[in-house]
Amino acid sequence: NSFGRPDEVVAAETLANHVRCNNSFVHAVFQAQFRSSLTCPRCQRQSNTFDPFLCVSVPVPQNQRRAIYVTVLYTSQQPRQVKLGLSLPIHAEVRELREQLASDTGIAEAHMLLTEVDDLGFHRTFADSQPVLSIKETDPVYCLELPQLKEATDDGGAAYVLLCWVNLLVVEDHCARFSSPYTMQVGRETSYEDLQKLILKEMNAVLHDDILVSSQDIPLFHMRIVDGLGDGSPTYLDPTLDHPLYMEAVEQALALCEEDAGPPHLKLVLEWDLQGKESTIADDSDQMEEHASVKQLKMSSEQGGAVTLEECFELYTRAEVLGAEDAWHCPNCNRKQEVVKKLGLWSLPDILVIHLKRFRQPSSKLRAPAKLTTLVDFPLYGFDMSPHLANRPSPPGNSVAPPGILGSPPGNGGVLGGLGWSPWKRPRRTPLRYDDNVYDLYAICNHHGQDLQGGHYTAYCRNPYDTQWYCFDDTRVDPVADTSLVTAAAYILFYQRRGLGTSYSSAASTSSSGSGGLEHWVCRMPAFTRSSKSQEELNHNG
Ligand SMILES: [Zn+2]
Incomplete structure (x- = not known):
């Protein structure tokens, strides 16, 4: 129950609990939190819960x-x-x-x-x-x-x-x-x-x-x-x-x-x-x-009416009234209410993975999940996620979180030790830079075919060293032009926070700098060591 406590505290506490059980390099790089808020339409009382995500699944709006x-x-x-x-x-x-x-x-x-x-x-x-x-x-x-x-x-x-x-x-x-x-x-x-x-x-x-x-x-x-x-x-x-x-x-x-x-x-x-x-x-x-x-x-009808990635996020964060079957007990009104639910991103990971929900849930009406072939137009560079954050950056010094929740390192010196860029540290980085929520695309996973069971996957990836995009299709690898990257086959998008290379370069000893701030996160992966201690920890945490 989050009533009476600031979102920042609840979010940090939820994260702390989660990190205690799920601490790894992957979580440090890909994980952030979304907030799910329920609002009582009668008294406007809001109840928020926070959940971690490794990937944001956004709906694809249908041609309107x-x-x-x-x-x-x-x-x-x-x-x-x-x-x-x-x-x-x-x-x-x-x-x-x-x-x-x-x-x-x-x-x-x-x-x-x-x-x-x-x-x-x-x-x-x-x-x-x-x-x-x-x-x-x-x-x-x-x-x-x-x-x-x-x-x-x-x-x-x-x-x-x-x-x-x-x-x-x-x-x-x-x-x-x-x-x-x-x-x-x-x-x-x-x-x-x-x-x-x-x-x-x-x-x-x-x-x-x-x-x-x-x-x-x-x-x-x-x-x-x-x-x-x-x-x-x-x-x-x-x-x-x-x-x-x-x-x-x-x-x-x-x-x-x-x-x-x-x-x-x-x-x-x-x-x-x-x-x-x-x-x-x-x-x-x-x-x-x-x-x-x-x-x-x-021409635009043949494309099924293109939508933008922005529109996908708008639909993802749009408030919806839950039906009577999902009625919620409002403790303030002390009665069951049809409640307004709204999703929002609470924090953002360094690597933002966006999954386009192209496959409808199989329902009784549809025998097979139909694939949505709508072209989603997504930005390659400079994708600003700020408008989609439920937690807009507040001025520094305004933090309401008590000491000990924010700012303290996670209780391990193992996997994350020395990297110094876990999501824990984000609220301490002040002042917030203007491009803190700006992302650049570095990879696209494409799905070809009509259903999830079959079909074929290809990938477009940007080589951070020669900055060229390549198409990976089984054994074939071919250069691909920037202008050919946005297709109706795009299924999963991989964005990297801009400025990652510079802001963490001092902490990440294993990284190599350069390549215009589009350095690959893989370079930050800690050297793999098989010490008995860390193995024990992994087993314990797993
Ligand atoms: Zn109420």
């Missing part, structure tokens, strides 16, 4: 973003169709997609229709409150720019309706969409003949030269109403009516437009037969420009 590809259709801009790649937080709503599109395209949100258009016509129309998770990467999402709807005149005059349509060639039971989608607004009183003319005029750029000046069949194509219900037999605008846009099916389609899914509009599928299409349409291509963002997004 959704890649969405959107084809933007402009009303009056060239090129008319541009495909964009957008990345949104995975729990975002379509509202955020719309906002981002508005800022990327300059199309006002109020004039934007987000809908799916595939080879057969329209599918879903997206409303602001929908999660972006409902949109898959492969869904053909379109952002249609709609014209600003003219207001109906006060005297009950012309009302207008927004139209958007796609063209479909129907040959027997086979359909194929051609050209781009179109949008337009028309007066609701427009006759069928005029509507057909207006539609052709809008599509002028893809028609044969003389179409607009010659008379056309009525109907030249059939206009199917898309009502969003998708049930029953299809309804078409009736060419025999004076005002087909006042049909009940049109009224219903307008009424079914959701409030937060863009302006009310009527979607039509123009169904052409082969002869009508051939005689009218000169260019049936669906030209689209691809913005650079599409390629960028595809």
